[in-house]
Amino acid sequence: MNEKDLETHLGLLLSRTLSPLRRRPRAYPHTVLVGVSVKWDEEHRVPLLLQLVTLADEHVHAQAYELPEGQLMGEQLIDCIRELLRRADAMPPARRGIRQVHVVAHEASSLLALFPSAVAEARVEQVGKAHHARLERVKREEGTWDVRLVDLAGYFPKTPLEEIARTVGRPRLEADGPHLTELKRTDLARLVAHATRDAEVALRAMRDFRQGVLAEWNIDVLGNRTLPAVASAIFRLHFVRNGPAPVVKREVVRKVKKGTGYRDEPRVELVFNGDPNVRRMACRAYWGAQSEAFRRGFHVGAFAEYDAVSLYPYAAMLQPLPHAGTRWVRLESLAQVEEHEGFGTFTFVFPRGTRYPCLPVHRNGVRRLVFPLQGTSSCTLAEVRLALRRGAKVKVVEAYGFKPGPRERDHDVSRYMRHFLEKKAAAKRGTLEYATAKLFANALLGKLAEKMHGSGLLDVEREAQLHGFGPGLGAAIHGSPLLRASLKGPPDVGSAFAPEWATLVLGRARALMADITARGALLVSTDAIICPEELDLRCEGLDALESVGSGMRLEHRADAVFIARARLYALLRRVEDVGPGETVLGRDDTWAVVRVARQGTSESEADFAQTLLACLREGRDVAPTRIRKRRLTVEAAVREGKPIHSLVQEEVRTGFSWDNKRRLLDRDSKPFTQSTDTAPYRSLSRLEAGERQRQIREGGARPRKSRVPAHKMEKALTLLSGGRSVREVARELKLARSTVGDIKKRAGLGTVESEEGGADA
Structure with a gap:
């Protein structure tokens, strides 16, 4: 964490901390789930079909609605749901006169786009690109209806519906594309079947996911908005014996959201009561993964890409972690570094000629890490020990550590990771059980250092429209830096905030990968490396990973690699050497692209492969201008004053510039015909x-x-x-x-x- 953020949020960081959850999150035992799918004519922005689905004793009950007006009010949607549930004999029970329904969608913005004004019809909460919403309650003769919209993308982010469909055993029916309007005119039954299957997939995925978590953990996922939030609840309720530091009950004043603003509210909480110097250093040493290219350009030869199997869960199992009773000491010498676990600030100098220095250094105002030969680093002791093995001269500036005992080794995070890794190993690849176990194992670590900044943009837009202002106030506010700043909520951290744990696990993961990388990698990107195929990766880091069941898994072989920068690269095979069934993203007469990483570009994998092949043929950068299409979320639509879920087209072009994390030995080397080695900067x-x-x-x-x-x-x-x-x-x-x-x-x-x-x- 950079010093500016640390000083700005210091009071918050020194009060909030993880503690066991004493009661389970809110549950919805009497709700009924309804799946929804909306099919659109994308060219003319006209809805073709609204499809609702529910399940009763495994029987699918479906109802399709055409929308001649092109729009739908919130009350009309609720009446459609009432009709479906009445016909299916699946009415939710009335509790205190309220009947509750959760409507499940994949990409819920497609449903919100039906409303004349989504922010006026519902209270929308956007989480990433997922949208959850609560419609205004509607009174009918059988009671008051409370309908909430749940976006499957909040629990399975970046997972396409095709993949979700396979995990629930209901493959999608092929019908998507620009021809849906023609399909409706010529074969309405086929369009209805396609929409019904999509709604059924969303419904079954949420039902099975919810039932599985409820049965094993007694937690209703509907009480959380994302899968990491569910993981945090499981961890705090069932695995946490105590947190990373001592706590004490104290009355504090928190900023609480009320309507469109925030107000101070006193409350009694368990707050951090440990050593503030340790907490401050934990935050100072919290960094992400190493991502560096050690060679740039086009290089022909036998190469391989390896991936560390579940790097972060297994790193957590290897790394001892403190608990509330752990005794921390300030370290004064390097001898103590060898026998303690912890973190600190150190000055260091690697020997001249070191190719793979391993201590991270942060640049003010720049988000990416660099790894120079000398400098000052705030990092973990695991990384310092690796640096000492590589001959670095290190001096302690300020460091804190603990001697790990049985309780620090068999810690709460390790028990959590072990459980879900065992579930993943026992499940069949491609099933919902396998997918959720894998997601749960990886989701927790981000919650341990979660920082949040709320935004009142949607609330202000909603209040403005409800009080007679037309749409557009949110866009006007967003256009003013002063007004935009006034909408930002107070900074906060997640309920599982444990920076000591997060810092130690991420530092151990960096040290493990740095040890493996130093065997002779051409590139490292988080948990993956590219290296010569015959390279022996055996080292202490690999031995440690294998001791807990992980290792380096071969992902791809290649006859050539192209590396523009750390996260922009490709692996290629000679066309005649492509194996049967091997994935090919693009090919020409000579090369077939089998793997790409394309951070910082807007091209699809196939388009990027074609761009790269064209550049290689010409021997220079001939990347074409392409049209990027992005679908507007609710917040983006409000900011830009455009319809929700609409497709916005923009001209984009892939750039192949160097990231300057390391020094090019030949800066005039032409990357599409030559390659050059790199070296770490001196400082x-x-x-x-x-x-x-x-x-x-x-x-x-x-x-x-x-x-x-x-x-x-x-x-x-x-x-x-x-x-x-x-x-x-x-x-x-x-x-x-x-x-x-x-x-x-x-x-x-x-x-x-x-x-x-x-x-x-």
Whole structure:
């Protein structure tokens, strides 16, 4: 965590902490589930069909509705649901005169788009790209109806409906595409069958997921909005014996949302009562994964991509974690680092020539980590021990640790991970049980360091429309930085906030991958590496992973790799070597693209493969301009003043620029025909100087005027003219090598080689 965020939120970070859950989250025992699917004419923004489905004794009851008006009011939707449930004899029981229904959709924005104004018809809560909503209650003769919309994407994010359909044993019926309007005209029954199956898939997935969690954990997933929230509830209710630090009951004042604003509200909570220095250091040392390219360009040879099996769950099992009774001490020497677990701030210097330094350094204002040869790092002791094995000279600035005992080794997170990894191993791949076990194992860690910022945009837009203002106030507010800032809610953290645990697990995962990477990888991206196929990965990190059941799984073999930067790369096979059944994303006469990573682009995998093949054929960047289509969420629609769920088209072009995390040894290398090795920057200041020189070369910055005294300038020119190297002159005159390199260039005394210590050194 960067220092600015740490200081801004320090009071919050030193009060909130994870503690056991004493009662289960809210349940809905009397609700009835209804599946929904909406089919649209995307070209003309006209709804073709609203399909509702419910299950009664495994029998599918379905009702289709055409919408000649092109819109639907909230009350009309509730009446459609009443009609379906009455015909299916599946009316929800009335409790205190209220009948409750949860409507399940995949991409619920398609249903919200039917309303003339979704924010006026319902209280919409957007979580990522998922939408949950609560319609206004409606009174009818049989009671008051409370209808809530549940988005399956909140529980299975980035999972297409086709994949969900396979897990519940109900494959989708092929009918999607631009021809749906014609299909409705020529074969309405087929369109209805397609929509019915989609609604049934969403309904069965939610029903089976809900029943499974309820039966095993006595938790109703409808009381949570996301799968990580369900994971947090399971963990706190069934696995947590006590949290990562001592707690005490204390009256605190929290910002509580009321209507469209927030107000101070006193309450009694269990708050953090541990060592504030330990908590502060845990937050300071919390970083994400390592992602670096060690080579850039097009490289032909025998390569392989390996993936660490469930890296973070298994790293959590390997890493001892503290509990409320753990005794922390301040570390004064490196000898203590060897026998303690913890985190701290250290200065370090790796030996010259080290190819894979492993201590993370953060740059102010830049989100990505760098791994230089020297600097100051806030990190875990596991990473420091690895650095010491690589010959780094390390000094303790401030560090805290504990000696792990049986309780720290057999900790709550390990027991949770072990349970779900065992369930995953026992389940059949492709089933809902396998998918949910895998998701639960990976979902918890993000909750341990969750930070949240609420937004009042939808609430303000709703109140404005309900009080007579037309749509558009939210868009106007978003256009003003001052008004936009006023809508931001107070910062908060999740209910499972345990930065000590999150920091230690992520640090151990980085150390494990750094050890494996140092065997000779060309690239590391979180839990995956690309390396020569014959490379022996055996090391302490791999041994540790294998000791708990993990390891490095071979994902792809390749005859060539293309690496633009850490998260933009591709693996290629020669066309004649492509095996039967091997996935091919694109091919030409020579190469077949079998795997791509394309962060920072808007192209599909297939489009990116074709772009890359074209660039390789031409030997230069010929990436075409493409049309990106994105579907608007509710918040995006309010911000941009456009219809919900509409498709917005934008011109985009893939860029292949270097990420500058490491120094290119040949910065003039042409990436589509050649490859170049890289080296770590000597320090953060060298990296920043190199970036400035790059900006100057590209015309994005002006060179600073030299402040070298005249006598040193004259002496430098004399020494350089006499054949002395840039490095020797810089050392003798106590100048930066980049400065001496610039003097040499301006004097026309020749070029500065990269290894000689020019601006990019």
